[in-house]
Each structure stands twice: as structure tokens, then as C-alpha cells.
Amino acid sequence: MFLPQFLRDMRSQKMRTFLTIFGIIWGTISVVLLLGFGVGLEQRLYKNMHGLGEGIIILWPGRTSMAYEGLGKGRPLRFLEEDAFLLEREILQIKYSCPEYSKWDVKLKYKKNTYSSLVRGIYPFYSDMRNVIPERNGRFINRIDIEQKRRVIFIGFSIKEELFKDEPAVGKYISVNSVPFQVVGVLIEKTQNSTYGNRDEFTTFISATTFSSLFGYKYINNMVIQAHDPFQNEFIQERILQVLGKKYRFSPKDTEALLVWDTMENEKTTKAIMIGFNTFMGIVGAFTLIVGGIGVSNIMNAVVEERTKEIGLKMALGAKKRFVLGQFLFETLLITLVGGAIGLAFSYGIISAFPTTSIEEYIGKPTLSFGVGLVTVALLGLIGFISGLGPARRAANLHPVDALRQ
Numbered sequence: 001m002f003l004p005q006f007l008r009d010m011r012s013q014k015m016r017t018f019l020t021i022f023g024i025i026w027g028t029i030s031v032v033l034l035l036g037f038g039v040g041l042e043q044r045l046y047k048n049m050h051g052l053g054e055g056i057i058i059l060w061p062g063r064t065s066m067a068y069e070g071l072g073k074g075r076p077l078r079f080l081e082e083d084a085f086l087l088e089r090e091i092l093q094i095k096y097s098c099p100e101y102s103k104w105d106v107k108l109k110y111k112k113n114t115y116s117s118l119v120r121g122i123y124p125f126y127s128d129m130r131n132v133i134p135e136r137n138g139r140f141i142n143r144i145d146i147e148q149k150r151r152v153i154f155i156g157f158s159i160k161e162e163l164f165k166d167e168p169a170v171g172k173y174i175s176v177n178s179v180p181f182q183v184v185g186v187l188i189e190k191t192q193n194s195t196y197g198n199r200d201e202f203t204t205f206i207s208a209t210t211f212s213s214l215f216g217y218k219y220i221n222n223m224v225i226q227a228h229d230p231f232q233n234e235f236i237q238e239r240i241l242q243v244l245g246k247k248y249r250f251s252p253k254d255t256e257a258l259l260v261w262d263t264m265e266n267e268k269t270t271k272a273i274m275i276g277f278n279t280f281m282g283i284v285g286a287f288t289l290i291v292g293g294i295g296v297s298n299i300m301n302a303v304v305e306e307r308t309k310e311i312g313l314k315m316a317l318g319a320k321k322r323f324v325l326g327q328f329l330f331e332t333l334l335i336t337l338v339g340g341a342i343g344l345a346f347s348y349g350i351i352s353a354f355p356t357t358s359i360e361e362y363i364g365k366p367t368l369s370f371g372v373g374l375v376t377v378a379l380l381g382l383i384g385f386i387s388g389l390g391p392a393r394r395a396a397n398l399h400p401v402d403a404l405r406q
Contacts, residue, residue, distance in 0.1 A: 020299045021339040024380070027289030028343025029350070031376050034285040036351055036366035038278040043367065044191075045270055049263070051192030051200070053130040055230025058196055058261040059223045059240065065256040069249050077248055077257060078219040081208065086247070087225065091239045093232045098126045099220040101211045102197060108155075108204065110163040110174045117159060118198040119176065121211025129226045131190065132200055138170040138185030145184075145207040152210075153181040156201040160186045179214065181206070196222075196261065233264045286379055292339070293383035300332050300391035332388025333381070340380040344373070 061077035084099040101121030108115045126132065127140040134140050134154065145152050153176065160169045169183045192199050211217065227236055237260055238252075245252040351366045 017335070020296055020335055021342070023292030023295040024289070024336055024339025025292075025343040025346065027285070027292035028340045028376060028380065029347050030288040031282070031285030031379060032344060032347035032368065032372060033350065033366065034281040035278065035372045035375065036347070036368055038274070038281045039369050039372060040366045042274040042278065044365075045193075045274065046267075048191045048193035049267060049270065050131060051190050052194050052263060053224070053226070055227065055233065055264050055267070056129055057225040057227075057233055057236065057263070059225060060221070060259040062257050062259045064250045064254055066251045066254045068251040068254070071249055075250070077244075077250070079223065080218070081212075081220055083244065083247070084220070084223045084225075087223070087240060087243055090243045091236055093227050093229070093236050093239075094225055095228045096125050096129050096224075096226045098123050098129060098224045099208060100126070100222050100224055101208060101215075101217050102221040103211075103215055103217075106204070107177055108159065108163060108174055109178075110172065113163045113165075115159055115162045118203045119211070120203060120205050121208040121217075122205055123208055126205070126224065129224055130200070132205065133188050133190070134185035135170075135188050137168070138183075140185055141205060141207050146209050149209045149213055150207065151176075151179065151181045152184045152206070154185040154187070154205040155183060156187045156199070156203050157189050158201040159204060176204075176206075176214075194263075194266070230264045230267075233262050237262065282375065289379055289383055293336070293387040296332060296335055296384070297387040297390060299335075300388055329385070329388045332391070333384045336380055336384030336387065340376070344376065 061079050063077065064071075064073050064075045067073050079099070081099040084097040088094050088097040099122075103119050103121075105116050106119045108117050122141065123146060124140060124142050127134075132140065132154070135157075138154075140154055141152065144150065153174065155163075155169065155174075163169070163174060164172070169186050172183050173180050174183060175181070187200055190200070192201070197203075206214075208220075225236065225240075227233055240260075241252040241255070241258065244250075244258065245254070248257075250257045348368055351368050354366055
């Protein structure tokens with residue numbers, strides 16, 4: 001019933017209708033692209049952070065800062081492999097606790113190619129904790145490597161390129177400080193924006209037992225800990241102080257005795273920042289859409305002026321106020337939704353055509369997610385309703401006699 005009238009108005013006022021719809025299109029594109037870029041950036045930040053691992057705690061020995069049980073402050077602490085497994089037994093909230101050895105400037109050699117690398121000595125479950133995932137044709141360090149102290153090595157993808165160039169690496173032998181090791185796996189390419197020593201792409205990994213026997217290390221450099229629930233990390237840190245404090249005789253309140261990096265804190269901070277950033281981007285886009293809505297409202301007021309006699313005639317013939325109100329609300333919402341649909345289509349095309357370049361590693365790729373689409377549709381509906389309500393009420397409240405005199 002309302003649609004034929006709307007189509008007649010569009011044909012009679014083509015330029016006005018086009019400009020009105022264009023305002024909505026532009027506002028919709030602004031909302032979708034700003035929110036899309038915000039979502040893409042957020043996803044990229046999380047992906048980069050999780051290159052280090054998801055919700056892990058890295059723990060280093062520190063130096064006591066408090067006197068305790070007759071022992072003075074300033075005592076340096078050293079960790080053994082068994083300490084990591086002690087924490088896993090004593091603290092039920094811990095899923096994995098991996099001791100980790102590290103040695104810098106280890107000389108790797110394959111044929112005439114050499115590379116100076118950081119070598120880490122670890123256990124098999126380290127792969128899951130730190131997202132150190134092998135390429136399809138290789139593997140990570142396994143339980144048998146640990147038990148038999150095998151001389152096998154897992155290498156970062158950048159090291160593979162330096163040593164092997166275009167040759168396959170898995171199965172080949174390289175020398176590690178002149179000791180032959182077989183390459184059993186190569187790290188898949190991944191992004192990683194944080195580290196504690198060196199990015200995994202420039203690092204090599206061997207079994208902890210092989211490391212300690214090869215380099216003669218008694219003490220580990222640090223531990224990597226992962227909880228069943230990362231939101232329990234704060235509680236786990238308190239329990240770590242208690243467990244290790246009891247063994248090494250330092251106060252469980254001495255926070256300087258252990259150096260702790262809880263990556264969940266970084267994630268919480270990033271999440272709070274991105275909520276604020278996306279909210280700001282959404283508000284900026286919404287204001288652009290509101291400007292388009294104001295244009296729609298002005299146009300509908302002009303339509304009411306032009307059709308005053310028509311409205312009076314309809315009401316004189318028995319049309320109810322709700323009929324007139326519904327007609328103008330319908331037209332306003334239709335203009336808004338048509339413009340919004342075209343704007344969404346354009347936005348999808350822009351996002352799909354967004355070039356994949358090296359900058360994507362830092363800012364991500366804009367994403368038209370379900371959430372972005374839902375927010376945009378909700379804004380369109382709200383702005384369309386508010387824009388049309390004033391003119392529609394004005395039309396519905398006209399007196400038939402006064403309207404016919406216009």
C-alpha cells in the first residue's frame with residue numbers, strides 16, 4: 001500500500017532522493033570501514049601476541065630482597081629442572097610447567113653456510129605452550145628424544161632459509177658447535193610481536209636432556225608455565241611464591257625473589273585498549289551516519305510540506321492517524337535501509353579488494369564480521385526511525401481542514 005506512493009515520489013524527485021540515499025550510503029561505508037579496520041587490527045594484535053603462547057607465565061630466578069628464617073637478603077636463586085615439575089605437582093591449576101635452558105651464540109653449520117643461533121633445551125609439551133608448530137613434513141622434539149638424549153634439532157624457518165636456502169631441511173645433518181645433529185622439523189611461518197630472548201624463527205630447539213649433557217648446564221634459565229584457565233594466573237603466581245619459597249627458604253611475600261612475566265596482563269591491557277579504540281571508531285562512524293539521518297529527516301519534512309493537501313484529503317476520507325504515521329515512517333525506513341544495503345555492499349567490495357601487503361602484519365586486514373554488520377544494521381534502523389518519527393508525527397497531527405486549505 002505504501003510502496004507505490006514511495007516509488008512515485010522517487011520518480012518525481014530523483015535528485016533529492018539520490019542525495020538523501022547517498023548520505024546514508026556514505027555514513028554506512030564510514031561505520032563499516034572504521035569498525036572493520038578496528039576488528040582487523042584487534043585480530044592481528046591477538047594473533048601476534050599468541051605467537052609467543054596463549055596465557056603463559058615465564059618465570060626467572062631473581063634475588064631475595066627480604067631477610068627470612070635467619071638468612072640475609074640479596075641471595076641469588078638458581079632453578080633446577082625438578083623445580084618445574086614440583087610446581088606442576090603442587091599447584092593443581094597448572095596444566096604444564098616446562099624447564100627451559102638457553103645458550104646464545106651457538107654456531108650452526110650446513111655445508112659452507114653458517115649461522116649463530118640461540119639454542120633452547122626444552123621438553124615436548126613446550127610446542128603446545130609456545131605455539132612452536134612444525135611444518136607438515138617434520139615434527140617437534142618428542143619423548144624418545146628426551147629419554148635417549150638424541151642429537152636431533154628443530155629449527156626456526158628463518159634459520160632454515162639461511163642454512164638450506166631452497167633445499168629441504170628435514171632429515172639433513174647440521175653441526176651444532178661442531179657436533180652433528182639431525183634436523184627433525186622446521187617451524188611454520190608465524191608472526192610474533194613479543195619475545196624473551198629471540199623470536200622463534202631465529203631460534204633452534206633440542207631436548208633438555210641433550211642440552212644439559214652437551215653444554216654441561218646444571219641450572220635452567222627459566223620456566224614456562226601454562227594454566228588450565230589463564231584467568232587463574234594471578235593465583236598461580238601467589239602459589240609459586242609459596243612453593244618455591246618453602247624449598248629455597250625465602251618469604252612468600254618477597255616478589256623480587258622471582259622475576260615473572262604474565263602474558264595475560266598484556267592481553268588484558270590490549271583488550272581494554274581495543275575496546276576503547278573500536279568504541280571511538282564506531283562513534284566517529286555513527287556521527288557520519290547521523291549526519292545522513294539528519295538529511296533524511298529534512299527531506300521528509302519537505303515531503304510533508306509538499307503532500308499536506310494529499311494528507312488532508314486522506315484524513316478527510318477516513319484515514320487514521322496511525323495510517324499516516326505508518327506511511328511516513330515506512331518511507332523513511334525504506335530510504336534508510338536502501339542506502340544502508342548499498343553502503344554495506346560497497347563496504348564489502350572495498351574490504352574484499354583491500355590489498356594484501358606486508359603492512360597487514362602490523363595493522364591487520366579489515367574484516368566485515370557478524371558483529372560489525374549487526375551494529376551497522378542496528379544503527380541504520382535506529383537512525384531511520386528517529387529521522388522519520390518527527391516528520392511522521394507532524395503529518396499525522398495535521399487537521400484535515402487546515403491541511404486542505406494549504
